[in-house]
Amino acid sequence: MLDNARRNLDLLIGRRSAFDAPRVPAGAAAAAVRQGLTAWHARAPERYARIFLYAKPLFVQRAERALFAQLASLGLVEKLGASIYQPRVRLFPLYGRFIATDLLTRQEPDQVFSLMFEQVYFVRNFDVRPEDDVLELCLGSGVNSLFAADVARSVTGVDINPRALAFARFNAALGPSPCEIEMHAGSLFEPLDAARRFDTILMNPPFELVPRGETWFLHSDGGEDGLDVVRHMLADVPDRLTPEGRLQLITWSPDTQDGPLLVDAIRAALPEHRVLVHVLDRAPLDAHLEPFRESPAFPAFRQRLAARGIEEVSFLYIHTVPSAVPGVEISSPRAEVETCHALSDPWI
């Protein structure tokens, strides 16, 4: 297991009493809640957004009471007073599904990752085919796997964070879901049988650049250059893909004058693949380092990155395909980026 992840998990020992992921609904209850949510979201999108996206308490009207009693029984909301409810989760409406994640106020390292632009881009653009056995590493809320399951033959997901798996189980049960997702707790490929291979491996890994010794969210702690978890994955990925297997990631990568470091690492790991790169955004390094500016470790950390020529970070969707003509193809799909922002910006 990765050192940072082990330290962050250790911090949670003894805090398990705060474990309050939503309760997994039985089939009929799941369908009733999903239908109730769908109708309410269509009828009252501002009220829906107030409680489930912006995390504000809601004065529940008479016609909403039955739905809120169901939502409370699953642990999605909590009754504060006569008709006032507060959220216990964020609940993102996306293409007929509702995906629960943690509130942003949960500061423990096991906070379950919210939805934003990246998952919208991923589920709209990933290349998942009906004959695929798919593996998603870093499953989180399960959002990507749930949409992959609409297409693929089978989907398996792995996450190191038990709380993320509990949310993923809830989200899968809420449905609608045509195929079961096999879920495993553990680091990357560790919990999987050594012989298993996949046609598609999906990953939205932890990607933030974090000074050593800092405690940070499991969902975002990518180590000093943001690539720790991805590098561990790349060491094993050649043995985990079928001969025609494809690797697909959405993530930020440190960037030098010679290009994103992640693209070099992928080319080294999969020399017989063509690497298709969509550049979705680019930002100055310092904008990403902001949360750590006050850390005593910051000056030396910043200097080490500068010494490697890292001054920017790029937001990338990367898709590798086995090919007789390996190499890199770079594009910037502006219209699609705008479409995904239009869908996800209202969630911020």
Ligand SMILES: C[S@@+](CC[C@H](N)C(=O)[O-])C[C@H]1O[C@@H](n2cnc3c(N)ncnc32)[C@H](O)[C@@H]1O
């Ligand atoms: C950026 S979040 C992405 C979650 C989800 N796939 C999504 O797109 O919303 C990264 C996830 O990786 C998980 N994670 C971190 N280190 C891991 C590791 N070594 N093995 C498996 N999962 C890990 C975190 O718990 C978190 O759920």
